[in-house]
Amino acid sequence: MSVWIYSLCALGLVLIGLYGLVRSHHGLQQLLSINVMGSGVFMLLLALAARHAPADAVPQALVLTGIVVAISALALGLALLRRLASYDEDPSHE
Amino acid sequence: MVLDGILVLLILAMAWRCVRTTDLFEAIIVFVGLGMMIALVWTRLQAPDVALAEAAIGAGLAGALLLANLRQLPEDSSAVRWRSSWLWWSLWGILGLALGFAVVSIQTTPVSLMPLVQAHLPESGVTHPVTAVLLNFRALDTALELAVLLWAWMAQRHLFEGNFKAFHSLQGGVLKTTVKMLFPLVVLIAVYLLWRGSSSPGGAFQSGAVLAAAWLMLWLAQLPGLNWQRLSLKVGLLGGVMVFFWVGLLGLFQGAGFMGYPADQAGGWILLIESVAALSIGLLLASMVLVSMPNFQEQSP
Numbered sequence: 376m377s378v379w380i381y382s383l384c385a386l387g388l389v390l391i392g393l394y395g396l397v398r399s400h401h402g403l404q405q406l407l408s409i410n411v412m413g414s415g416v417f418m419l420l421l422a423l424a425a426r427h428a429p430a431d432a433v434p435q436a437l438v439l440t441g442i443v444v445a446i447s448a449l450a451l452g453l454a455l456l457r458r459l460a461s462y463d464e465d466p467s468h469e
Numbered sequence: 470m471v472l473d474g475i476l477v478l479l480i481l482a483m484a485w486r487c488v489r490t491t492d493l494f495e496a497i498i499v500f501v502g503l504g505m506m507i508a509l510v511w512t513r514l515q516a517p518d519v520a521l522a523e524a525a526i527g528a529g530l531a532g533a534l535l536l537a538n539l540r541q542l543p544e545d546s547s548a549v550r551w552r553s554s555w556l557w558w559s560l561w562g563i564l565g566l567a568l569g570f571a572v573v574s575i576q577t578t579p580v581s582l583m584p585l586v587q588a589h590l591p592e593s594g595v596t597h598p599v600t601a602v603l604l605n606f607r608a609l610d611t612a613l614e615l616a617v618l619l620w621a622w623m624a625q626r627h628l629f630e631g632n633f634k635a636f637h638s639l640q641g642g643v644l645k646t647t648v649k650m651l652f653p654l655v656v657l658i659a660v661y662l663l664w665r666g667s668s669s670p671g672g673a674f675q676s677g678a679v680l681a682a683a684w685l686m687l688w689l690a691q692l693p694g695l696n697w698q699r700l701s702l703k704v705g706l707l708g709g710v711m712v713f714f715w716v717g718l719l720g721l722f723q724g725a726g727f728m729g730y731p732a733d734q735a736g737g738w739i740l741l742i743e744s745v746a747a748l749s750i751g752l753l754l755a756s757m758v759l760v761s762m763p764n765f766q767e768q769s770p
Contacts, residue, residue: 377470377513382576384477384481385572393564394488394561395489403538407497408488414503418507418510421516426581436603439519439674443618443750444617446531446754449531451624455628456542457761
């Protein structure tokens with residue numbers, strides 16, 4: 376039963392994240408929205424894994440990998456945003 | 470059941486707040502809180518490994534990274550305001566319905582790889598199924614993931630070339646003493662997580678994230694941390710990927726295939742890879758946050 380609740384929550388997170396990605400006009404908040412969408416995907420994977428007893432280890436390992444990739448993407452996104460901001464301040468730069 | 474319902478409502482409300490608010494600082498704080506709530510959900514879904522990683526990386530390090538970058542970004546990057554139109558809302562609704570249908574239909578086909586994992590667990594060298602999948606059955610995925618982390622760090626470093634060593638230090642005797650007392654304890658927790666990983670939840674990722682937090686504490690308190698110019702540090706950053714691929718190649722020569730280990734030696738190789746990987750993950754994550762810290766010298770000339 377809780378699998379259903381969390382599957383629907385995953386759906387909600389993806390939709391909220393998509394809304395934030397389109398609506399917000401600051402890059403940082405758009406990155407946060409992408410991460411919210413990612414959390415939704417992770418939640419669906421883990422909810423599906425929890426249907427079995429014991430829970431399926433393969434999706435869990437996938438999500439563990441995904442979390443590290445997500446933080447790498449976040450760090451790179453923030454670095455690109457800052458570079459873009461410094462370019463906007465001073466267009467003659469490089 | 471009631472707890473699940475409350476958690477889901479809280480998570481949806483926090484996610485909504487995080488994407489709706491116009492205050493970026495608030496968005497970050499809500500995002501960190503959301504990470505903690507999601508870590509609770511992972512424990513409810515019988516995924517303690519993922520919960521540990523989410524609490525340390527998704528909530529802890531992501532928060533530090535975001536806050537370090539916040540002050541260096543302009544208030545508003547574009548003047549264009551988004552106006553909601555019926556077209557967008559109907560597309561959003563259609564996507565929601567389609568995804569809802571997909572979620573419902575996927576529930577009716579319960580496929581589990583767990584019997585397969587359990588059948589091969591004795592050959593894997595470890596007794597915890599998640600560690601077995603990460604370091605043995607799907608070792609190539611994990612190796613490539615380490616490569617992604619390394620690549621992201623390199624790309625980030627090149628974007629900020631010049632102010633690499635700079636960091637915003639916090640002074641104060643209380644902070645220094647606290648960090649000195651906490652540091653050995655945090656390192657002990659990291660080693661414990663690594664060691665326990667072979668038989669119970671824990672492993673290289675969780676351990677690496679805790680190590681990253683320990684190094685960040687040292688740097689923030691201006692205690693002698695690690696010197697960026699030292700060769701040993703560069704080796705440490707690259708070590709995880711290198712050792713992983715070397716062991717993978719060794720498997721090729723021993724006839725177990727690329728990224729395969731002979732069953733009797735698997736435990737030892739996995740422990741070696743995990744130790745080096747935890748060190749690399751910790752260093753990479755810590756330096757990702759540090760590179761983002763405001764340049765202290767530049768701000769107060």
